[in-house]
Amino acid sequence: MYGALLNYEQNKQTITLHYEKQEAQIHVLTDSIINVFVPLFTSEHYSKAIEGDKELPTAFTLDKEQDALILATDSLVCKIYDDFMIDFYDKEGTLLCADYRGKRIPRKRFSESLIELAKQEGHTIDPNGGQDYAIQCIKQLDNADCIYGLGDKTGTLNKRCYEYENWNSDIPDPHEDSFKSLYKSIPFFITLKEKGVYGIFYDNTFKSYFNFGKENNGYYCFGSDDGNLDYYFIGGSSMPEIVTSYTYLTGRMPLPQKWTLGYQQSRWGYDSEKAFRELAAKFKEHHIPCDAFHFDIDYMDHYKVFTWNEERFTDARALLADLKEQGIKAVTIIDPGVKVEKGFTMYDEGVEHDYFAKSPDGNIYVNVVWPGDSVYPDFGNPEVRKWWGGHLQFYTDLGVSGVWNDMNEPASFHGPLPGDIVFTDEGKTATHAQMHNVYGHNMAKATYEGWKKLTNKRPFVITRACYSGSQKYATAWTGDNQSLWTHLRMAIPQQCNLGISGMTFIGTDIGGFGADTTPELLCRWVEAGCFSPLFRNHCAMGCMEQEPWLFGEETLAIYRKYVELRYALLPYFYDLCRECETTGLPIMRPLVLHYENDINVRNLNDEFMVGKHLLVAPVVEQGARKRMVYLPDGVWYDYWTHTEYKGGQYYIVDAPLDVCPIFVKEGTILPKAPAQMYVGEIEDPALILEVYPGTGSYTHYYDNGVDFAYQNGEYQEYFLETDGTKNLKITKRHEGYRDYPDIVIHYI
Numbered sequence: 237m238y239g240a241l242l243n244y245e246q247n248k249q250t251i252t253l254h255y256e257k258q259e260a261q262i263h264v265l266t267d268s269i270i271n272v273f274v275p276l277f278t279s280e281h282y283s284k285a286i287e288g289d290k291e292l293p294t295a296f297t298l299d300k301e302q303d304a305l306i307l308a309t310d311s312l313v314c315k316i317y318d319d320f321m322i323d324f325y326d327k328e329g330t331l332l333c334a335d336y337r338g339k340r341i342p343r344k345r346f347s348e349s350l351i352e353l354a355k356q357e358g359h360t361i362d363p364n365g366g367q368d369y370a371i372q373c374i375k376q377l378d379n380a381d382c383i384y385g386l387g388d389k390t391g392t393l394n395k396r397c398y399e400y401e402n403w404n405s406d407i408p409d410p411h412e413d414s415f416k417s418l419y420k421s422i423p424f425f426i427t428l429k430e431k432g433v434y435g436i437f438y439d440n441t442f443k444s445y446f447n448f449g450k451e452n453n454g455y456y457c458f459g460s461d462d463g464n465l466d467y468y469f470i471g472g473s474s475m476p477e478i479v480t481s482y483t484y485l486t487g488r489m490p491l492p493q494k495w496t497l498g499y500q501q502s503r504w505g506y507d508s509e510k511a512f513r514e515l516a517a518k519f520k521e522h523h524i525p526c527d528a529f530h531f532d533i534d535y536m537d538h539y540k541v542f543t544w545n546e547e548r549f550t551d552a553r554a555l556l557a558d559l560k561e562q563g564i565k566a567v568t569i570i571d572p573g574v575k576v577e578k579g580f581t582m583y584d585e586g587v588e589h590d591y592f593a594k595s596p597d598g599n600i601y602v603n604v605v606w607p608g609d610s611v612y613p614d615f616g617n618p619e620v621r622k623w624w625g626g627h628l629q630f631y632t633d634l635g636v637s638g639v640w641n642d643m644n645e646p647a648s649f650h651g652p653l654p655g656d657i658v659f660t661d662e663g664k665t666a667t668h669a670q671m672h673n674v675y676g677h678n679m680a681k682a683t684y685e686g687w688k689k690l691t692n693k694r695p696f697v698i699t700r701a702c703y704s705g706s707q708k709y710a711t712a713w714t715g716d717n718q719s720l721w722t723h724l725r726m727a728i729p730q731q732c733n734l735g736i737s738g739m740t741f742i743g744t745d746i747g748g749f750g751a752d753t754t755p756e757l758l759c760r761w762v763e764a765g766c767f768s769p770l771f772r773n774h775c776a777m778g779c780m781e782q783e784p785w786l787f788g789e790e791t792l793a794i795y796r797k798y799v800e801l802r803y804a805l806l807p808y809f810y811d812l813c814r815e816c817e818t819t820g821l822p823i824m825r826p827l828v829l830h831y832e833n834d835i836n837v838r839n840l841n842d843e844f845m846v847g848k849h850l851l852v853a854p855v856v857e858q859g860a861r862k863r864m865v866y867l868p869d870g871v872w873y874d875y876w877t878h879t880e881y882k883g884g885q886y887y888i889v890d891a892p893l894d895v896c897p898i899f900v901k902e903g904t905i906l907p908k909a910p911a912q913m914y915v916g917e918i919e920d921p922a923l924i925l926e927v928y929p930g931t932g933s934y935t936h937y938y939d940n941g942v943d944f945a946y947q948n949g950e951y952q953e954y955f956l957e958t959d960g961t962k963n964l965k966i967t968k969r970h971e972g973y974r975d976y977p978d979i980v981i982h983y984i
């Protein structure tokens with residue numbers, strides 16, 4: 237396709253390569269990030285994920301050798317050949333990633349005679365799969381390579397041997413390992429090799445494909461239906477370094493308000509003021525901490541966004557104020573679909589200003605979602621984002637504290653939106669095919685920016701659909717799971733992969749959204765779910781109600797125990813948020829992120845870490861009261877009993893229904909909070925530090941947990957060190973907020 241490399245020219249950090257048949261570019265962004273760009277769709281990059289100029293002044297050499305052009309930074313060597321074949325090496329000369337030379341050779345699936353027979357019978361069978369994508373890149377795969385990332389895809393942690401698609405999809409069926417796509421499109425993955433690691437961010441918003449060695453063990457490929465060939469090769473000496481570089485490019489989760497880390501209760505079906513008041517009373521009666529109630533579509537008037545049903549909620553403002561008095565904040569769902577109804581402000585204004593997507597014939601495009609016939613705001617247009625964001629005042633005036641953006645794949649009940657529906661991309665005409673995967677991203681951006689302007693607090697936005705970089709605006713959940721043990725199991729690799737794909741503030745519907753939960757499943761789900769950054773119980777209308785007190789005393793006590801555990805660990809979660817804002821490292825992490833050389837964790841699907849210090853091995857099997865746990869290198873302590881374990885081994889540990897096995901790494905200094913019914917119940921709480929045997933250090937962060945004052949230095953930072961002698965050293969590294977009234981130290 238490219239032919240021979242005829243010549244090239246260098247303009248600062250960009251090298252333009254003139255091939256016989258095509259022009260291409262290599263762009264050095266940093267020492268360890270190199271962009272590969274072929275302008276097949278637009279002459280310049282267009283990215284929805286990367287904001288601002290990420291190029292850092294980087295020294296590199298460029299030499300022409302016999303058959304290759306060799307570009308070398310301090311950490312990467314990139315050899316560029318004819319046909320735009322590129323191989324990447326680390327600075328020691330180890331080959332990291334080589335373009336695959338040759339055609340795709342899919343594994344054989346049918347014999348010639350079967351294909352012939354099918355033809356005669358009038359059936360069409362795809363003989364081998366593996367058709368070339370319009371835009372395509374094929375890389376060699378080594379036997380030991382493992383592949384992680386790609387956002388919310390179902391199935392195993394290691395994506396090697398599987399294939400996926402990026403096309404944001406709302407699929408109501410129970411999620412299966414075999415699904416190729418779900419709600420989010422995050423075209424980033426990390427390849428961990430026997431020796432070495434690298435990441436690739438394929439910045440293309442069109443429907444995209446990833447075949448990680450399923451069709452042939454010797455290569456993997458990624459590509460799309462359209463757009464540019466535009467990817468970033470990310471080198472680094474470890475998996476965390478790759479994640480840090482990827483989030484340097486696409487952005488990091490900004491520090492959230494502290495209460496958003498508290499427990500949240502939701503149900504599609506809380507339909508009235510009465511229902512919410514009763515709910516609050518129940519939380520109090522059963523003494524379960526709670527920070528937010530979610531208002532699903534039932535609060536609206538005929539499912540019209542930016543309205544509130546006044547029959548079922550006679551005084552929403554008073555209700556929200558009363559709930560807030562009790563520490564419970566309101567989070568309202570806002571879907572993109574605007575009901576077609578003359579006289580409805582959002583519809584009228586949108587029509588007047590030309591804010592809705594159109595059919596190619598120029599008419600506003602109509603499909604069906606919850607309000608019936610609905611139209612789709614064109615969030616790629618900055619004016620539309622501003623308009624939408626401004627209207628959020630309806631909610632802030634009523635006292636709403638957060639927004640839940642749903643159905644923003646965008647979902648549609650009357651068949652999928654055709655690819656040629658006209659949207660815009662920052663002033664340029666675009667199609668649905670181009671904008672589909674960034675629709676939710678742009679909606680979340682509109683919500684984040686509007687909310688920030690209105691409140692000057694850290695916005696709490698939840699989104700279902702995402703693209704790379706959505707972490708800058710929103711937290712997310714994994715969508716409509718079901719009350720199935722398989723879904724509890726699936727949630728672990730799913731959230732771990734989301735985390736290393738930049739999207740760290742995530743959670744699942746605890747107990748399961750669809751179908752009916754069971755007491756045992758709910759217990760095991762809250763035991764694992766209390767470690768998800770977004771900690772919310774949600775279920776669907778028509779399914780068995782799922783509040784924790786509906787399943788008997790034992791379930792209630794277990795549920796309370798883990799909600800209380802979460803509240804105790806809030807300072808740790810908040811520190812992890814701060815770490816994520818500065819390094820991009822996720823809160824929930826697969827073990828392989830920190831122990832990448834340990835082959836025992838490369839395919840470990842049912843354990844995870846919370847930060848570097850806690851290892852959680854939840855029970856995800858019905859009936860299990862023991863489970864096997866693998867502990868990686870080092871010494872570990874059982875969180876509940878403080879029993880010491882040597883790492884690098886498997887153990888069978890006890891896990892009665894009320895026990896989620898949790899292990900703490902030697903040398904950990906774990907920050908904890910006193911019990912509270914909601915964040916801020918105690919205005920000035922003490923800090924509790926649990927110090928585990930061994931040597932270690934820890935940075936603890938403390939601020940007002942609400943606004944942006946910390947960006948002007950209003951925070952405290954403590955550096956804690958332990959040498960195992962019960963003599964904790966506390967140094968203040970930054971002083972800009974207030975000190976704790978008390979610091980209580982427990983030596984374990």
Ligand code: GLC
Pocket residue numbers: 503504532533569642643700715716749774775776
């Ligand atoms: C979608 C959401 C779900 C919500 C429902 C009704 O299915 O994923 O969480 O409850 O719509 O709004």
